Amino acid sequence: MLFKKAPAKWEEFKKKSPREKWLELYGNLWVTPIIYGFLSILLLVLAVTLDLTTDSGKFIPPALTIEYQLTRTILSTLTGGILSLTTFTFYGVLAALTTFSVQFSPRILQNFMRNKMTQRTLGIFIGSFTYVLLCLFFLDKQSTFFFIPVLAILFTMLTMATFIIFVNHIVNWLQVTNMTEDMKEESAIVAKNLLVKEMDAYRVKNSASIEHQVPENREQACSIYVEESGYIQTIDFINLIKEAEKDDLIIELHYKVGNYAFVSTPLLSYWPNGANSIDESKYYSMIRIGKNQNEVQDIEFSLSKLVEVAIRAIGSNDPKTATRTIYQIGDLLIKISQLSFFTPYLADEEGNLRIILDNLEFKDYLYIGLSSIRHYARKNVILTVEILKVLHAIAKVRKKHDCTPVWDFAVYTTRSLEINYIHSLDREKLYNTLLDMAKTTGHEMEYNKLVRKMMRTITDEDDRKEIERKIPLGCY
Incomplete structure (x- = not known):
C-alpha cells in the first residue's frame, strides 16, 4: 500500500509550483541536513582515499602526520563535542522560540524552520557530526593520518564559527521589529506572485x-x-x-x-x-x-500572522510592538493596493470571459488587516490614533483611486471607541488626524457630522468648549 501511495505523492509533488515545492521541502528540518550529510560523506571518501589508498604519508613531512591513537582520540572527542553542541544549541533555541510563540504567534515556528540560516546551521552541525563519526570506522592501526584528522578539526572550527553566527542571528531574528519585517516581506512576495505574476x-x-x-x-x-x-x-x-x-x-x-x-x-x-x-x-x-492553510497564494493567512502579533502585543500591554506591527500592516496594505485592479473577472488573451472569482476588494483587505486590531484597541485612544494615521497614509497613496472605503473604515474605527472619558489632548489628536484624513479623501462634510456626534457625548462643559476652540466646526 505504501509503495502505491509513494508514486502518486511524487507525481503530485512534481505538479506543484517552485514556491510550493520550496515551502513543502524546507518546511521540514531534515532536507538541508541530508544534503550536508551527503556532502560530508563525499569529503570522507576523499579523505580516506588520500590517507589510506594513496599512502599520502610518504609525501607529507612526519611532523604533520598523526598516529592512529591520537587520531582516534581526536575523532572520539570531536564526535561527542559536536553532538553535545548541536543538542544544546537547538534545545535552547526551540525553548526560547516556544516561549516567544506563546507570547506572539505560534506561526513564528514555521518562519524559523524555513529560515535559511536555521537550515544551514543544522546542516553544518549534522554534516560535521556525520563526518567525524564515520571516520572512526576507517582508522587503521598500521597507518598514519593527515587529511582525516585535519578535515575533522576544520569541520569543528566551522561548527564553532557557525554556532557563534547562529546565536547572533537568533538574537537579531527574535527582535520583534526584525520578525515583523520578515513576515511583511514574506506576505508581499505572496501578494506579488498571486496578484501580479499569476492573475494581473x-x-x-x-x-x-x-x-x-x-x-x-x-x-x-x-x-x-x-x-x-x-x-x-x-x-x-x-x-x-x-x-x-x-x-x-x-x-x-x-x-x-x-x-x-x-x-x-x-x-x-x-x-x-x-x-x-x-x-x-x-x-x-x-x-x-x-488539511492546513499555506502561504503560497493565501494573502489573508500571511496578513493574519502580523495581526496576531499586534493583538498579542496589545494584550501584553506592549504598545510599542503593537504600533510597529500596525505600521507593517499598513505598509503591506499599501503594496497590495498598488499591485492590482480588484475586479472579479479573468479573461483569456482574446478578451473572452473565462473565470468569475469569489473576489476580495481593497476594503476587504482593510478589514482583514485592521478590524481585529481595532476591536482589541477600542479602549485605547492612542492605538486608535495610530490606526487612523496608517489609514491616512493609505489614503494618500490611493488618492487617484476611490478613497471612500478608507474613510469608511476610519469612521468605523473612531466610532468603536469605548471610553467614557477622553482627555482633551487625546481628543485633539484624534480629531486632527481625522481632519487631515477627511481633507485627503474629500470627506470634509462627513468629518464635520462625525465630530458633532462625538461632541455630544462630552458631559464636561469646559472640555467641550476647549475642543470647540481648538477644532472649530461648521467650516465646511
Whole structure:
C-alpha cells in the first residue's frame, strides 16, 4: 500500500509550483541536513582515499602526520563535542522560540524552520557530526593520518564559527521589529506572485466591458463538488484559463484561496458553450485542497500572522510592538493596493470571459488587516490614533483611486471607541488626524457630522468648549 501511495505523492509533488515545492521541502528540518550529510560523506571518501589508498604519508613531512591513537582520540572527542553542541544549541533555541510563540504567534515556528540560516546551521552541525563519526570506522592501526584528522578539526572550527553566527542571528531574528519585517516581506512576495505574476495579465480592467458575457441563468450551470473537506491551498489560474479556453467554458469559483471548503458543496460551476463532454477531473485537480492553510497564494493567512502579533502585543500591554506591527500592516496594505485592479473577472488573451472569482476588494483587505486590531484597541485612544494615521497614509497613496472605503473604515474605527472619558489632548489628536484624513479623501462634510456626534457625548462643559476652540466646526 505504501509503495502505491509513494508514486502518486511524487507525481503530485512534481505538479506543484517552485514556491510550493520550496515551502513543502524546507518546511521540514531534515532536507538541508541530508544534503550536508551527503556532502560530508563525499569529503570522507576523499579523505580516506588520500590517507589510506594513496599512502599520502610518504609525501607529507612526519611532523604533520598523526598516529592512529591520537587520531582516534581526536575523532572520539570531536564526535561527542559536536553532538553535545548541536543538542544544546537547538534545545535552547526551540525553548526560547516556544516561549516567544506563546507570547506572539505560534506561526513564528514555521518562519524559523524555513529560515535559511536555521537550515544551514543544522546542516553544518549534522554534516560535521556525520563526518567525524564515520571516520572512526576507517582508522587503521598500521597507518598514519593527515587529511582525516585535519578535515575533522576544520569541520569543528566551522561548527564553532557557525554556532557563534547562529546565536547572533537568533538574537537579531527574535527582535520583534526584525520578525515583523520578515513576515511583511514574506506576505508581499505572496501578494506579488498571486496578484501580479499569476492573475494581473488576465484581469479585466474595465468590468463594464465584459458584464454582457456574465451568465445570467444559474440553473444552466454545471457544478463540480468538493470531494473531501479542507482548505483551498492553491488555484492554478493560468492553466484553468487555458483549459477553459480550449473547452469554451465560463467558470465561476465558489471559494477563494484560504477558504475552508466543505465536502459535497459546489467547488466551482461552469457554463459549457456547445461542448459535448467535459473532463471535470482536470479542473478539480487544478484546485488543491489540503488539511492546513499555506502561504503560497493565501494573502489573508500571511496578513493574519502580523495581526496576531499586534493583538498579542496589545494584550501584553506592549504598545510599542503593537504600533510597529500596525505600521507593517499598513505598509503591506499599501503594496497590495498598488499591485492590482480588484475586479472579479479573468479573461483569456482574446478578451473572452473565462473565470468569475469569489473576489476580495481593497476594503476587504482593510478589514482583514485592521478590524481585529481595532476591536482589541477600542479602549485605547492612542492605538486608535495610530490606526487612523496608517489609514491616512493609505489614503494618500490611493488618492487617484476611490478613497471612500478608507474613510469608511476610519469612521468605523473612531466610532468603536469605548471610553467614557477622553482627555482633551487625546481628543485633539484624534480629531486632527481625522481632519487631515477627511481633507485627503474629500470627506470634509462627513468629518464635520462625525465630530458633532462625538461632541455630544462630552458631559464636561469646559472640555467641550476647549475642543470647540481648538477644532472649530461648521467650516465646511
